[in-house]
Amino acid sequence: MIRQELAAEKGIIVSLRTVERAVQRYRQEVAAEARATVRFETPPGKQLQIDFGERLVEIGGSKVRAYLFVATLGYSRRHHARAFRNERQESWFDGLESAFVKFGGVPEEVLFDNARALVVEHDAATRTVVFNDKLTAFAKHWGFRPRACAPYRARTKGKTENGVGYVKRNAVAGRTFPSWEAFEAHLEAWTWEIADLRQHGTTGEVPIERFRRAEAHALKPIAGRPPFQAARELIRRVRAIVPDRLSDMLTRLKLTAVRDQLDGLLDEAGRQELSLRETLVLLCEREIARKDERRVEMTLKLARFPFVRDLSGFDFSAQPSLDPKQIRELASARWIANGENVLLLGPPGVGKTHLAVALGREAILAGHSVQFVAATTVVAQLAKGHGEGRLEERLAQFAKPKLLIIDELGYLPFEPNAAHLFFQLVSRRYERGAILLTSNRSVGEWGSVFSDPVVATAILDRLLHHSHVITIRGDSYRLKEKRRSGLLQKPAAPEAKSEKKS
Helix, strand or coil: CCHHHHHHHHHCCCCCHHHHHHHHHHHHHHHHHHHCCCCCCCCCCCCCEEEEEEEEEEEECCEEEEEEEEEEEEECCCEEEEECCCHHHHHHHHHHHHHHHHCCCEEEEECCCCCCCCCCCCCCCCCCCCCCCCHHHHHHHHCEEEECCCCHHHHHHHHHHHHHHHHHHHHHCCCECCCCCHHHHHHHHHHHHHCCCCCCCCCCCCCCHHHHHHHHHHCCCCCCCCCHHHHHHHHHHHCCCHHEEEEHHHHHHHCCHHHHHHHHCCCHHHHCCEEEEHHHHHHHHCCCCCCHHHHHHHHHHHHCCCCCCHHHHCCCCHHHCCCHHHHHHHHHHHHHCCEEEEECCCCCCCCCHHHHHHHHHHHHHCCCCCCEHHHHHHHHHHHHHHHCCHHHHHHHHCCCEEEEEEEEECCCCCHHHHHHHHHHHHHHCCCCEEEEEEEEEEEHHHHEEECHHHHHCCCCHHHCEEEEEEEECCCCHHHHHHHHHCCCCCCCHHHHHHHCCC
16 A cells, blocks of 8 residues: 555655565554553444544645544444544534444444543543533434543543544645645545555454444434534524414414424423424424324313213222223223224113213223213114104214213113114124113113014124123112111112122
8 A cells, every 4th residue: 555655646666575674663563552452342333432633734835734533433443534624612523423424323432532622521530521511412412422531541542543643644644735625535535545445453354344244234323314503503593483474384284282382392402402303303292292182172072971080080899890900901992993892781870871981081082082972862863863864864973983882771661663773873883883882771681672672682783792791780879878878778688698699
């Protein structure tokens, strides 16, 4: 490589033996240093080391002080070099971001010296490090862990310090450049054509080959992430947009939660130093939460529950025949998604309607539409629709919600014609929409409820095919209160024994 550069740039032709004699002393020094130092090797994708070095460079006929940023991947030893006119914080960040772009990903951690632009305080005794707030935000934006070390420690940051020296000696020394742009272009070409393709003295491998084999896939992908400053600038510009104009745009997009909370959300994003992507997630989360809240509120109104009840208010200890685990499983609403049915059977006052309303509420929270209606109302509306020639319209209305809750079936017997209409509703929803039905009659008594055993059998065939039947055996809550007040006598002993058998 040295002979090639001498021939190409100086026109000097020398033999390989001449070059070997000239560099023998330097090789001995490098070998001695290698024997005296035990390197701490890092796995692929683990660490990127960065550093700055100064160098006077002849550019356009004048000596110019250049600040060389060098980034070295700890495993493959690939280099990335940039030239800057200063060593300020934005130069560190610009150099790092260009390294991420070149390597096509981000390592787990970035190791650097205690530069004032990055480190506020580093206690040498306790090794406690206080990083600059903007560096912390930069690291969070790109997803790496910052790590500072004591300066000039070859065991921890030697790869980059040697890299800075390598760039100075091999890429810069003895060269002149017509312009700063030409200098930058030379460094870019040098890293690809020389540094990436040489055989590394420590690993014995070509850096680009070692990188492609084991380290490229170990880096965290950039995934279209914008530059750090661009993300912060976007937040600043959003704040600077004329409030009325921004409010109008958010209103047109129906992003009312973002519109109403924008200032507070941007303040929160600023305090947490969120990246652009994280800020968008925050805005979307708030908008979705508002829409979910309004959806639940509207769906609860459309459900037309007779009262507000939830499972936390149900006294399972008063109804020992109920299995709380089964009820909580039903509260997950998976049965609704599968088009199954639930039958809550038991005498009056045992909490059937309470459970029906509570399970309906859980269904709404899970995203399902619900309609609550008394059995007598269902029959009356179907009969009215049939008499007006609008039965299909009524059936479609009751078939629309994902869950239809029919309460108090069996309190009044159906007329034969009404039973046939109810059968059509059950058939319409069969395996397409869930039904939750409460009744004070056991399924064996439904023949008398529908005044037609054949129709009752057909209805039960469809309701029970995919169903959960829960029979509640116990005393009425309301009658218990009457007994406590002395208005009613306790049930006779034989009845108590028969309840235990059942």
